Amino acid sequence: MDRSTLDTLAWGAVGALAFLVLAQGYRLFAGDGVGFLPLLGVAAVVFAASTGVAHLAATRLR
Numbered sequence: 001m002d003r004s005t006l007d008t009l010a011w012g013a014v015g016a017l018a019f020l021v022l023a024q025g026y027r028l029f030a031g032d033g034v035g036f037l038p039l040l041g042v043a044a045v046v047f048a049a050s051t052g053v054a055h056l057a058a059t060r061l062r
Contacts (some may be wrong), residue, residue, distance in 0.1 A: 016017025
C-alpha cells in the first residue's frame, strides 16, 4: 500500500472512533441509547464516509 492509502484509512479510523467515543459519552450521561450492533453499523458507515472525504480532500490538495 502506498502512503496516501494508509493516510486515508487512518482518517477513516479516526472518524469512526470519534463517533464511537461520542456515542459512549451520550450513553453515559443520558442513560439512553441504541444497542451495540447498531452503533457498530453506524461506525462502519462513518468509517466509509470519512475515508471517502479524506481521499477526495487529499487528491484535491495535491
